[in-house]
Amino acid sequence: MGELELRPDRPGERTWSTHQLTEFLALVSGARDETHAMEVAVERAAEALDAEVGAIVVGSRVEVALGVPAPGATGSALETLVGARPGDRERVVLGPLGSGYSATVAIEGVRDGRMVLVRLGDEAFGGAEVSLLHGMARVLGLTLRLQRGIADERRQAEENARLLDSLRRREQLLQRLDAIQRSISDRTRLDETLAAIVDGAVEILGADEALLRLVDPHDPGSMMIVASTGIDDARLRGLRRAPVGELVGGRAIAAGKPVVAHADGDGLAFDDLETVVAVPVFEHGAVVGSIAVGARSRERFQDDDAELLVRFAGHASVALAAARAADAAHSTFHDPLTGLANRRLFLDRLDHALAGAERTGASVTVLFLDLDGFKLVNDSMGHLTGDRVLADVAARLKTSVRKGDTVARLGGDEFGILLGAGGLDKARRIAERVGSAVAEPFDLGGREVRLTASIGIAAGSSEAEDILRDADVAMYQAKSRAPGGYAVFEADMRMRLVEQMALRADLQRAVDRNELGVVFQPIVDLATEATVGLEALIRWSHSERGDVSPSVFVPLAERAGLIRPIGAFVLRESCERLREWREETGGDLAVHVNLSAHELHAGLAREVTAVLRATGIEAGSLVLEITETQLMQDTEATLARLAELRALGVRLAVDDFGTGYSSLRYLRRFPVDILKIAKPFVEDIDRSDGDERALARTIVDLAASMRLATIAEGIETQGELDRLRELGCGLGQGYLFSRPLDAHGVERRLRAERDRAAA
Amino acid sequence: MERKRWIGVGRSDHPHAARAGAAAAACALEGRDAALVVVFSADTYDLHALVQGVRVEAGEVPLVGCSTAGEIATGGPGDSGVVILALGGEGFSIATAVAPEASRDLRAAGAAVAGAFDRVDERRHRALLLLADALAGDQQDVVRGAYGVLGAATPLVGGCAGDGLKMARTFQLHGDLVLDDAVVGAAIASDAPLGIGVRHGWKRVGEPMVVTESHANRVYRLDDRPALEVYLERLAAPVAMCDDPAAFTAFALTHPLGLARRTGEEQVRFVGEADLGDRSLGCVAEVPQGALVWLMEGDEGSVLDAADAACAAALEPLGGRVPQGLLVFGGVARRGVLGDEGIVREVRRVAGHAGGAPIAGFYGYGEIARTRGAAGFHNQALVVLAVA
DSSP states (O other): OTTOOOOOSSTTHHHHHHHHHHHHHHHHHTOSSHHHHHHHHHHHHHHHTTOSEEEEEETTEEEEEESOOOTTTTHHHHHHHHHOOTTOOOEEEOGGGOEEEEEEEEOTTSTTEEEEEEEESSOOOOHHHHHHHHHHHHHHHHHHHHHHHHHHHHHHHHHHHHHHHHHHHHHHHHHHHHHHHHHHHTTOOHHHHHHHHHHHHHHHHTOSEEEEEEEETTEEEEEEEEEEESOOHHHHHHHTTOBTTSHHHHHHHHHTSOEEEEHHHHOOSSTTOOEEEEEEEEETTEEEEEEEEEESSGGGOOTTHHHHHHHHHHHHHHHHHHHHHHHHHHHHHBOTTTOSBOHHHHHHHHHHHHHHHHHHTOOEEEEEEEEETHHHHHHHHOHHHHHHHHHHHHHHHHHHSOTTOEEEEEETTEEEEEOSSOOHHHHHHHHHHHHHHHHSOEEETTEEEOOEEEEEEEEESSOHHHHHHHHHHHHHHHHHHOTTOEEEOOTTHHHHHHHHHHHHHHHHHHHHTTOEEEEEEEEEETTTOOEEEEEEEEEEEETTTEEEOHHHHHHHHHHTTOHHHHHHHHHHHHHHHHHHHHHHHOOOOEEEEEOOGGGOOTTHHHHHHHHHHHHTOOGGGEEEEEEHHHHHHOHHHHHHHHHHHHHHTOEEEEEEETSSOOOHHHHHHTTOOEEEEOHHHHHHHTTOSSHHHHHHHHHHHHHHHTTOEEEEOOOOSHHHHHHHHHHTOOEEOSTTTOOOBOHHHHHHHHHHHHHHHHO | OOOSOEEEEEEEOOSSHHHHHHHHHHHHHTTOOOSEEEEEEETTSOHHHHHHHHHHHHOSOOEEEEEESSEEETTEEESSOEEEEEEESTTEEEEEEEESSGGGOHHHHHHHHHGGGGGSOOOSEEEEEEEEOGGGSOTHHHHHHHHHHHGGGSOEEEEEOOOTTOOSOOOEEETTEEESSOEEEEEEEESSOEEEEEEOOOEEEEEEEEEEEEETTEEEEETTEEHHHHHHHHHTOOGGGGGSHHHHHHHHHTSOEEEOOSSSSOEEEOEEEEETTTTEEEESSOOOTTOEEEEEEOOHHHHHHHHHHHHHHHHGGGTTOOOSEEEEEEETHHHHHHHHHHHHHHHHHHHHHHTTOOEEEEEESOEEEESSSSOOEESSOEEEEEEO
């Protein structure tokens, strides 16, 4: 720097410039490569000289530019920078950025290289400033020359390393392919062999992930994933069932030859991948699938990688062809989804067992298993999720039985277990084990779902179909007692089944003939005990059986598809009564109607609108109650439907709050207005001052902070009422205030209240 | 739909975080649909709960924010509260972005956040609002990253979060996220002008010193002697003071370093801490090796005059129009010089310039304002964004 000539324009500038240059040298020489050095140089020069725009230009090419983004939009600005010649210190116009003064200096040691700065506005660069810029350009030139020397050396070293690496890879490749060949000839399961192929490909190619896809034989336009490595479940779900021709793997299938794609040029579906190589897998000369490997760094793949991958694809072809022959036999007797025996094989084995039993005089025991609530999972979360649950259940069943037992998928969500040995006691133990295995939560990509299984057990020595039917009847009995349990077949069960069928028919008739009734439980303001609302409760008085409890007939109605007409009836009845009470007593009341999960269907908003219009009740006076468990079951669809209802102006209440998986998070997502505190919390509140009271307080506080109203359910004692008032709970219902009343009872109560108030 | 452009500001110091968030948001929104909500909150709140509270009122609106070392609102400065600014109505197009784990690559973080402009409509005026974490390293690099993407046509404005001078951990808010070591930003495009002003009002004391050894924001040697020694000697301060980090920070707050600039005011660098082991000083942004620095001092008069000048500069592009509101980013050191009563006067002065429009902001650990040149990170300054 000694020879640097400075022409101070102002006293003190010499000191300033020299120090700027020292700082500049320290920064530029620390750059990791040439481009970085140029970037740092332009940036620091611009900062030091208060310039907005800067560039390094070599020939007619802009190597780096600062302050002029989006080259398309400011092309004219870049042209101006390219046009600047060393020595220029003139006024320039930079397109939309406006005009300013430029300063351009040559970069020593770089052929036709220039550093250009532009300061927008009216202040030209002074002599000392241009001199400083000269010094900076010289530092940059030296650094670039140094960088080039280093880069050459690095390239040589990399070349040597590549040669070594190539030899090593070839050796590993041979070992891997050998292992795969052995597993094919040992008739290892196809899925394990294919997994070994993708693992091997990732290892040998130094990739981050690999996928083996096959064209779906039933839908030749789309592909399915049969083996993968290095890809998490969430992404795998996103990649599943892509059409042939899409994604790099699909393009290799369509083209029938290797395809290499890079993130910048080809727009890979996942931005963390830099390069993907895919090659087709052939079988008997036709393309049946592809192997794709992806890497997050561009340098990872080498020129011969596609060729290596073709070797793995060749082994996949052999494995597929070898498995195909064995597979044909297997699929006749197995369920493709779960890999379990199918109904045909199950009955075949049952027949076989009965033949053996005939010889020994023993009987054969069968378990019939049906999942409770599976339909809801399937309908709400989609068939893919449903299939996954079925496969999980199958795996759990297999680990819950003994070696000699046969597990089969009989169809839909029904499974059968044929016991190899042992009688009813053994069957009960297995039923318990199987029941608790199924009851463990299912993790569906972060969403927890719980299911239960109802199990029927039957033993016999007659016909296979008969035993299976008896087990089915026992299952039905178990399910109607309480889902999640088991029952052993008894002769009178068939009778009871018939009886239940009859009850269902009666219910159908009751619905058709309007034999159902509604009663109303008052909801009161806890401060004044005045009635502010009424919760509608369904009642069924059967002509022969007397009152049938809702806990018996509502599930029956849900299973029989009768819940929608019943729900519609309750809604209409409630709104009509509400209008009458208002006309009679002038009170300002709301009516609460419970919604069953089965009622939360797409047409509900329309139905509600029709009823409101017909009865003249404004939407704000109708509160629809949903249980917390319902809310959790299918959030997206539920959310959309609740939002529709809310848009009508109807208010929403969460029933039994605190008994399910409550969380602030979902409350925020759902458009609810009211929390109903479940009875168990209310009962405990007066008995202890421990956790339960804290829980009730938390619910009330939570509701207050979210501006939700709270209704305490099942208040029975004065003590409970006092505690709830202390907590700041606004509303409540329960026997302390009133039992459920018929419409006349409600009217009497309202009149009495009105008269009291008037007195 | 909202038609007229509007800005609303709300504040709360309710002890319950969710309620404070909800109350301040309700006051800022007054029932309107916002295009952006900006939250400045004391770090003593449970910020997750606070954001949930804001959400109750504001819904899924784009949200950015940070923790503070003091909040600023129309009525005056405050501590341990939350101030929320909401803006909306006609003529705004806004998108937000966040870069977590910014300290891995501060420049990339700045560039990533600047990318929010890809999602914004073309409008006549624009600015990138940045909220960053000064404890994550040299914040000038964040400015460089954003400038590299946006260039000279887009001004940058904002500040670094605070934590009530604990200097331990500051938070940045984006959507429902509460992060530290992050940069959050809002790309604001507007039909009406956006003006930015920045001044600090500090003055050089004594002779200049040369930074003979430094790395990024760490200064090892001044005039070829251990930096801490020179610093204390010049200020006639006892070495023992360094034993108490809090006391040192409080002292250093009013004694920053000033970096020579080609024109105009020096760039002020806040000294955050000292390392007794290698006798170095830690600053909040880069102090380049070879640079010429001065010790700086300010008095109430010069610092308050700077507030006036920053406001005037911000309002200038508005051409006499009364702003819809002002966003204010103050260096925490101003509190050291001005004291609790002085900052009341400072905020009152700013409010005076607002002509009745609401103001919101905070005191933090660094300010961002780039309207000309390529540098734009400041310390101990007052940065004002005027929105017409």
